[in-house]
Every structure is written in C-alpha cells, then in structure tokens.
Amino acid sequence: MKVLVVGFGQCGGRIADEFNQINNRAKSRRGIEIVSGAFAVNTDTADLTGLYSIKADYKHRILIGGERTKGHGVAKLNELGAEIAREDADKVIEAIRDVKHFYETDAILVIASAAGGTGSGAISVLVQRIKQRYIDKPIYAIIVLPFEHEEQTEERTIYNTAVCLKSIYSVANAVFLIDNQRFIRKDSTLRNNIIKINQLIVEPFYNLFCAGEEKRKKHIGTKVLDAGDIIQTLAGWTVMGYGKSELPLIKLPSILPKNFVKKSAETHKGIQTMEETISELSLRCNPGDATKALYLISAPTDEMNITLIKELGDSMKSIAPNAIIRSGDYPIERGYMDVVVILSQLREVEKVRKYYTESIGAAEEIKRKTDIVEDKVSETDKASNDLPTFI
Numbered sequence: 093m094k095v096l097v098v099g100f101g102q103c104g105g106r107i108a109d110e111f112n113q114i115n116n117r118a119k120s121r122r123g124i125e126i127v128s129g130a131f132a133v134n135t136d137t138a139d140l141t142g143l144y145s146i147k148a149d150y151k152h153r154i155l156i157g158g159e160r161t162k163g164h165g166v167a168k169l170n171e172l173g174a175e176i177a178r179e180d181a182d183k184v185i186e187a188i189r190d191v192k193h194f195y196e197t198d199a200i201l202v203i204a205s206a207a208g209g210t211g212s213g214a215i216s217v218l219v220q221r222i223k224q225r226y227i228d229k230p231i232y233a234i235i236v237l238p239f240e241h242e243e244q245t246e247e248r249t250i251y252n253t254a255v256c257l258k259s260i261y262s263v264a265n266a267v268f269l270i271d272n273q274r275f276i277r278k279d280s281t282l283r284n285n286i287i288k289i290n291q292l293i294v295e296p297f298y299n300l301f302c303a304g305e306e307k308r309k310k311h312i313g314t315k316v317l318d319a320g321d322i323i324q325t326l327a328g329w330t331v332m333g334y335g336k337s338e339l340p341l342i343k344l345p346s347i348l349p350k351n352f353v354k355k356s357a358e359t360h361k362g363i364q365t366m367e368e369t370i371s372e373l374s375l376r377c378n379p380g381d382a383t384k385a386l387y388l389i390s391a392p393t394d395e396m397n398i399t400l401i402k403e404l405g406d407s408m409k410s411i412a413p414n415a416i417i418r419s420g421d422y423p424i425e426r427g428y429m430d431v432v433v434i435l436s437q438l439r440e441v442e443k444v445r446k447y448y449t450e451s452i453g454a455a456e457e458i459k460r461k462t463d464i465v466e467d468k469v470s471e472t473d474k475a476s477n478d479l480p481t482f483i
C-alpha cells in the first residue's frame with residue numbers, strides 16, 4: 093500500500109518525518125516505495141526546521157498562519173489552529189497536487205496530536221478540504237492522545253482532545269487512536285524520549301505497507317495482504333497492536349528432518365508474538381467490539397508454517413469474535429518475526445466517551461475563565477475613562 097502522508101503540528105510533523113524514514117528504509121532494503129509524498133504543516137517555524145527527513149523546502153514543510161502567529165505556534169488554542177487552516181488550506185492542497193506519482197497513492201494518511209493547538213485544530217478542517225478535492229482517495233487519520241499527566245495538569249488537554257476527536261471522526265474514513273501513555277506504561281524511560289515513541293508508533297506500518305508492494309518473488313506471501321484488504325478493513329475508530337520477536341540471524345542447518353517438536357516451537361513463538369500484540373494495543377479497548385479486523389505475520393519463510401498461520405487465525409477469531417477478519421503472511425529477511433493486528437470499526441471506545449463527557453465541564457470552565465479575564469480587562473479600562481490619552 094502506498095500512502096501520502098501529511099503531519100499537522102509538532103507531533104504530527106515528527107511522525108510524518110518518521111514515515112518518510114521507513115519509506116527510505118523500504119527503498120534501500122527492499123527496493124519498494126510505500127510513501128508517495130511526505131509533508132509537515134505547522135504554524136511554528138522552529139518545529140518545521142527541527143525535522144530530519146522530510147524535504148527541507150517550503151512545499152514540503154508548509155508554514156501556515158505565518159502572519160498571524162509570526163511563526164510561533166498557536167499555544168494550544170485549537171480554534172485558532174482551525175481558523176488558520178481554513179485561511180491557508182490552499183497551500184496544502186497545492187502541495188499535494190504537485191506529488192509526482194499521486195495517481196499511484198492508495199490512501200492519504202493524516203497525523204496530529206489531539207491535545208495541542210495547531211494539529212488538533214487544523215487536521216479535520218484540512219481533511220474536509222482534501223476530501224472535497226480528491227473524492228476517490230480514502231483518508232485515514234492517526235490521532236495521538238495525551239499523556240495522563242497532561243490530562244491532570246493542563247486545562248485545555250481534555251477539551252482539545254474531545255473537540256479534535258469529534259471533528260476528525262466526522263470527516264476521516266477511519267481514525268487510528270494512539271495513546272501516548274501506553275508507551276510509558278511499557279517503559280518509563282520513554283517519557284523523555286519522544287523520538288523513540290514515534291518510532292514505536294510507526295514501526296507496525298512498515299511490513300503492513302510493504303507486503304502488498306513487494307516485487308521480489310521469494311518475498312511474496314502465500315496469502316498477500318494488499319491495499320484492498322487494508323482499505324476494506326479500515327472504518328471508524330481503529331486501534332492497532334504490534335508484537336515483535338528477535339530471531340537468530342543465521343539458521344544452523346539441521347541434520348534431523350524438521351520434526352513436530354521443532355514445528356511446535358515455531359508455532360509457540362508465533363502465538364506468543366500474537367499474544368504480545370493483543371496485550372499491547374495502541375489504546376486499551378475491548379477487541380470484542382471490533383466489527384472488522386486484520387492481522388499480518390511477517391517472518392523468514394522457514395519460520396512460518398501452516399500450523400502457525402492456522403493457530404493465529406483461531407486465536408484472532410476468539411479475540412475478536414464479532415469481526416470480519418482478513419489476514420496475510422509476508423516472508424521477510426532473517427532476524428525477526430512480527431505480527432500486526434488492526435481492530436477497526438469499534439462499536440464502543442470507552443476512552444473517547446470519557447473525553448466527551450469530561451470535556452463538557454471543561455468547556456464551561458474555559459469559557460468562565462475567559463469571561464472573567466474579559467470582565468476584568470473592561471473594568472480596568474473603564475477606570476481610565478476620564479483620562480486623556482496621547483494615542
């Protein structure tokens with residue numbers, strides 16, 4: 093599957109940058125392309141400058157609202173982010189129009205954090221505009237949810253997140269939910285290592301997108317999972333799971349014929365990886381609520397066998413009994429095995445519902461505080477009514 097990637101705000105831009113890097117890896121190691129174009133859109137010049145791999149010109153690192161923010165961001169005011177996106181939407185539409193192989197693009201992938209200002213406000217406005225322009229391309233959003241400590245300490249976090257989720261859900265074909273907190277629960281040193289978190293967010297897409305683009309004969313799976321399968325699976329609220337097991341780089345030749353014990357050891361490793369995948373979903377949810385799902389196992393050919401693939405299918409069926417399940421296998425180079433799972437069209441997502449209910453109070457509180465500030469300012473002004481002024 094080949095995607096066009098657009099990241100909004102700091103978080104979205106950095107993750108789009110990471111997608112550009114896995115595309116470089118796919119090109120150099122596998123001779124295939126999985127990203128047809130990568131862009132970062134921001135109101136903040138410094139954030140755009142800090143990226144690594146997205147082309148460093150104004151057509152790929154797109155500054156919006158430059159005059160209004162002087163290139164310094166919107167400081168968490170997502171309504172301002174949305175307004176600027178409306179005004180400067182053409183810059184993004186034009187950049188997409190100039191992508192060389194746009195016709196080969198299967199889908200558009202947009203990314204932002206929900207709690208900030210620029211990305212959170214701009215993403216849905218621009219998705220709506222892109223959709224009007226490119227009717228036949230599905231648009232999938234990756235939305236990064238805030239850390240727990242941000243929910244507790246920063247007032248606008250819950251409110252921004254709720255408004256962003258409601259808006260993007262109404263315009264995107266599917267919304268991948270990625271909970272930042274999930275990554276530090278796994279490894280607390282990651283709190284200070286946002287780049288590493290971004291790599292972990294993007295890694296599952298590498299084999300998922302490569303599998304259907306693969307051209308080297310011995311790397312084509314028995315059951316290829318291609319863009320069609322992914323597009324058929326993605327709808328509405330979506331979560332992902334990913335598990336990876338390291339494998340020896342060199343396989344020692346065995347004197348004995350492959351026996352049952354050996355086969356069952358491989359199967360066991362596969363099932364273990366699958367279990368890890370399900371226990372490490374990008375957001376905690378009930379897999380039973382998924383109505384569509386897919387899984388892809390990628391491993392060196394001799395590490396995959398029919399029993400393993402069958403067992404993975406059975407285990408997936410028991411985890412997501414209400415879902416239509418698609419699947420594939422992808423024979424890759426030596427060194428590791430990984431399993432990607434997508435659970436889509438979830439009928440219920442507790443965390444999203446929680447943002448919605450909690451933000452109702454937050455919206456009132458934000459309005460109350462803004463009103464107090466405005467009242468105070470006008471009272472102070474009133475006190476100067478009888479004075480002359482030089483201006």
Ligand SMILES: Nc1nc2c(ncn2[C@@H]2O[C@H](COP(=O)(O)OP(=O)(O)OP(=O)(O)O)[C@@H](O)[C@H]2O)c(=O)[nH]1
Pocket residue numbers: 100101102103104106107135136165166167168169204205206207208209210211212236237238239242272286287289290
């Ligand atoms: N995973 C991840 N989360 C990030 C990253 N950068 C920021 N965040 C999270 O995103 C939220 C803040 O949003 P930003 O993307 O920084 O905000 P922005 O869209 O640039 O908007 P403003 O700076 O307010 O104009 C917080 O919840 C951060 O924890 C990143 O590179 N990776």
Ligand SMILES: [Mg+2]
Pocket residue numbers: 101102136139165166208210
């Ligand atoms: Mg910013």
